[in-house]
Amino acid sequence: MVATVETIEAVEQATGAYKYGFVTDIETEKAPRGLSEDVIRFISAKKLEPEWMLDWRLKAYRYWLKMTPPDWAKLNVPPIDYDDIYYYAAPKSAEAPKSLDEVDPELLRTYEKLGIPLNEQKMLAGVAVDAVFDSVSVATTFREELAKAGVIFCPISEAIREYPDLVRKYMGSVVPVSDNYFSALNSAVFTDGSFVYIPDGVRCPMELSTYFRINEKNTGQFERTLIIAEDSSYVSYLEGCTAPQRDENQLHAAVVELVAQADAEIKYSTVQNWYPGDETGKGGIYNFVTKRGACRGDRSKISWTQVETGSAITWKYPSCVLKGKDSVGEFYSVAVTNGAQQADTGTKMIHLGEGSRSTIISKGISAGRSNNTYRGLVEMNKAAENSRNFTQCDSLLVGDTCGAHTVPYMVSRNPSAKIEHEATTSRISEDQLFYCLQRGLDEEEAVSLIVNGFCKEVMKELPMEFAVEAQKLIGISLEGSVG
Amino acid sequence: MSLLEIKNLHARINDTDILHGIDLTIGRGEVHAIMGPNGSGKSTLSYVLSGRDGYEVTGGDILLDGKSVLEMEADERGRAGMFLAFQYPVELPGVGGMAFLRAAVNARLREAGKDEVDQLEFVKMVRAEAKGLGIKDDMLKRPVNVGFSGGEKKRYEILQMALLKPSLAILDETDSGLDVDALKIVSEGVNLLRSAERGMLVITHYQRLLNHIVPDQVHILAGGRIVKSGDKTLALEVEENGYAGLGDAA
Numbered sequence: 001m002v003a004t005v006e007t008i009e010a011v012e013q014a015t016g017a018y019k020y021g022f023v024t025d026i027e028t029e030k031a032p033r034g035l036s037e038d039v040i041r042f043i044s045a046k047k048l049e050p051e052w053m054l055d056w057r058l059k060a061y062r063y064w065l066k067m068t069p070p071d072w073a074k075l076n077v078p079p080i081d082y083d084d085i086y087y088y089a090a091p092k093s094a095e096a097p098k099s100l101d102e103v104d105p106e107l108l109r110t111y112e113k114l115g116i117p118l119n120e121q122k123m124l125a126g127v128a129v130d131a132v133f134d135s136v137s138v139a140t141t142f143r144e145e146l147a148k149a150g151v152i153f154c155p156i157s158e159a160i161r162e163y164p165d166l167v168r169k170y171m172g173s174v175v176p177v178s179d180n181y182f183s184a185l186n187s188a189v190f191t192d193g194s195f196v197y198i199p200d201g202v203r204c205p206m207e208l209s210t211y212f213r214i215n216e217k218n219t220g221q222f223e224r225t226l227i228i229a230e231d232s233s234y235v236s237y238l239e240g241c242t243a244p245q246r247d248e249n250q251l252h253a254a255v256v257e258l259v260a261q262a263d264a265e266i267k268y269s270t271v272q273n274w275y276p277g278d279e280t281g282k283g284g285i286y287n288f289v290t291k292r293g294a295c296r297g298d299r300s301k302i303s304w305t306q307v308e309t310g311s312a313i314t315w316k317y318p319s320c321v322l323k324g325k326d327s328v329g330e331f332y333s334v335a336v337t338n339g340a341q342q343a344d345t346g347t348k349m350i351h352l353g354e355g356s357r358s359t360i361i362s363k364g365i366s367a368g369r370s371n372n373t374y375r376g377l378v379e380m381n382k383a384a385e386n387s388r389n390f391t392q393c394d395s396l397l398v399g400d401t402c403g404a405h406t407v408p409y410m411v412s413r414n415p416s417a418k419i420e421h422e423a424t425t426s427r428i429s430e431d432q433l434f435y436c437l438q439r440g441l442d443e444e445e446a447v448s449l450i451v452n453g454f455c456k457e458v459m460k461e462l463p464m465e466f467a468v469e470a471q472k473l474i475g476i477s478l479e480g481s482v483g
Numbered sequence: 484m485s486l487l488e489i490k491n492l493h494a495r496i497n498d499t500d501i502l503h504g505i506d507l508t509i510g511r512g513e514v515h516a517i518m519g520p521n522g523s524g525k526s527t528l529s530y531v532l533s534g535r536d537g538y539e540v541t542g543g544d545i546l547l548d549g550k551s552v553l554e555m556e557a558d559e560r561g562r563a564g565m566f567l568a569f570q571y572p573v574e575l576p577g578v579g580g581m582a583f584l585r586a587a588v589n590a591r592l593r594e595a596g597k598d599e600v601d602q603l604e605f606v607k608m609v610r611a612e613a614k615g616l617g618i619k620d621d622m623l624k625r626p627v628n629v630g631f632s633g634g635e636k637k638r639y640e641i642l643q644m645a646l647l648k649p650s651l652a653i654l655d656e657t658d659s660g661l662d663v664d665a666l667k668i669v670s671e672g673v674n675l676l677r678s679a680e681r682g683m684l685v686i687t688h689y690q691r692l693l694n695h696i697v698p699d700q701v702h703i704l705a706g707g708r709i710v711k712s713g714d715k716t717l718a719l720e721v722e723e724n725g726y727a728g729l730g731d732a733a
Contacts, residue, residue, distance in 0.1 A: 429573075430536065430537075431573045432573050432574075432575055434535050434536065434557060434573075435569065435572070435573040435575070436575075436583075437556070437557040437558040437561065438533055438535075438557055438558075438561050438565075438566075438567050438569075439561055439583075439586075439587035439590075439643065439647070440558055440561035440562040440587050440590040440591050440594070440647070441558060441561075441586055441587060441590050442558050442590070443558065445586060445590070446558075449575070449578050449582070449583065449586060450575060450578065452577070452578070453575055453576055453577030453578035453579075453626060454576065454577055455577070456577040457577075
């Protein structure tokens with residue numbers, strides 16, 4: 001049986017057994033609005049962190065104070081008041097919807113189309129619910145199975161306490177605290193995220209998904225994920241979900257670090273569908289994410305696959321540092337923007353090791369009044385003898401008020417390295433649309449078919465269950481964009 | 484009641500009037516051919532009937548089963564039983580043929596309030612139809628029309644027609660770009676689909692197609708009007724004398 005199927009069955013069993021689980025309302029102490037060293041001390045104390053972790057956070061904070069937000073992306077970001085944000089256990093604001101009646105009807109329509117049960121709709125929309133599904137019990141079931149294989153999969157806050165040596169060794173080793181404005185902020189204030197450790201020679205027995213992780217509420221804002229794959233190990237990690245999620249926190253600044261040792265392989269798949277806001281973009285999430293993987297060992301491989309359909313603004317460049325000899329980096333991306341959405345996304349492939357290879361397949365789909373930019377760097381360094389990159393960037397325009405942009409950067413310091421870049425821009429033609437309509441498909445189905453055809457090379461990289469949902473999602477994201 | 488009634492149909496595209504009052508009635512089980520020189524409005528007629536965007540009806544009416552289709556979108560007309568075999572079938576890169584065919588069949592089934600077709604059953608159904616048209620499995624696996632030869636594209640159109648079982652089939656210059664052998668296969672496919680329930684409108688420039696698909700009636704279209712109608716011998720007349728002299732606008 002496929003691991004994911006087992007996973008789903010186990011969840012069903014666990015949810016069946018625990019369907020009467022209620023979340024007890026524990027009064028939490030809340031840190032005040034705004035950011036200061038005291039707030040960071042508060043977070044660290046709340047998490048029962050060791051001294052070194054607090055020092056690390058403070059160091060990051062001091063860097064951050066001196067930094068400025070990046071302004072090179074083709075994004076129009078309204079100014080963010082960092083003193084107006086709750087960095088720990090934000091109380092439900094008066095603006096939070098009290099029932100589904102107060103939620104954007106467009107969002108509810110999408111939930112219905114995706115077939116999401118009512119209670120889950122409420123959770124996703126940020127409506128307070130009495131009884132929620134008890135994720136703790138489910139996660140426990142999985143952790144037992146994973147423990148048998150020697151795999152560690154737990155909240156990062158727990159890893160900091162339980163596996164301090166591993167965390168200390170690797171956290172910040174791929175994305176240094178001072179890497180960029182948002183990663184520094186994340187390093188100072190992250191509240192939770194995932195930690196994964198796959199020991200030597202172990203093939204992780206199931207696809208790991210954040211869905212099954214014990215997670216505190218309101219931790220989506222500054223997530224921190226660290227995945228370590230030791231020699232000859234393998235892990236596939238799934239992040240996100242296809243349902244559009246509302247969140248009171250407008251700013252999301254996550255950091256994900258991957259480390260692949262010799263002959264190890266990490267496959268990281270994301271479906272990002274944070275609330276894009278209403279048609280003017282109001283209320284939408286700003287998703288400013290730093291994701292980077294280090295192929296440290298020879299013949300190691302890191303593969304990023306992302307389907308980005310949500311958020312008002314996306315700033316995201318999952319990258320690979322290819323240090324190991326013959327190491328492999330891959331980036332497969334579908335980015336869909338509609339309405340007033342803006343996305344500036346792509347990758348960096350930094351070739352350091354001899355014979356390293358990278359592949360970039362990016363499919364950008366723009367509709368409405370949106371702007372969609374691919375930005376990518378391929379860098380061949382001196383020691384990257386006989387390294388190769390192949391990049392293909394395709395843009396598809398739907399309608400005539402959107403923008404698609406491709407900004408490739410290429411640096412080669414080694415004459416034996418090869419870089420190939422192909423780019424196309426096309427439109428859904430009226431011919432194609434009419435052909436589908438004539439056969440009886442309605443416009444939405446027709447656009448969905450054509451767009452999914454355009455993205456096929458990327459979609460086939462997604463795990464099966466994810467792929468089916470993601471296809472549906474792409475269709476829904478483009479609704480009302482034609483005609 | 485007739486299957487299709489076209490009444491005094493006027494239509495334009497981009498402010499240019501193309502059809503100047505067409506009257507045509509097709510009954511179930513009948514095959515009508517429309518012949519005409521280039522620019523006479525043949526393709527326009529096929530697009531106006533099937534409801535393509537940009538083709539504006541400025542007068543008259545089109546009735547399918549006695550009901551006007553003018554207010555219906557192209558996809559609604561498709562599901563109501565109209566099928567257009569394209570002169571130039573369109574490529575859909577990355578769109579799997581089977582998925583496309585199944586989506587089209589299911590759209591019709593849904594409209595009729597029936598259950599969607601099961602995937603395995605559908606594959607069997609397609610293979611059975613494809614065999615008669617000389618369509619190989621390999622072609623069914625490729626994206627829709629991508630990398631197909633001219634003949635393959637036309638056979639694929641007929642395959643779709645066989646699967647969708649339209650009440651009215653419009654064949655727009657199905658013979659164009661076909662060699663003699665391909666023409667034979669396609670025509671045989673079409674003839675197998677002739678039935679007492681189905682009407683066909685065969686649009687062509689040349690008479691040769693009508694040797695294979697023998698029409699009940701032939702109409703000559705010139706200058707956006709039907710200038711002459713007759714039985715199959717009219718096509719032979721055109722073959723001999725050309726379109727000249729068949730109407731004021733020809």
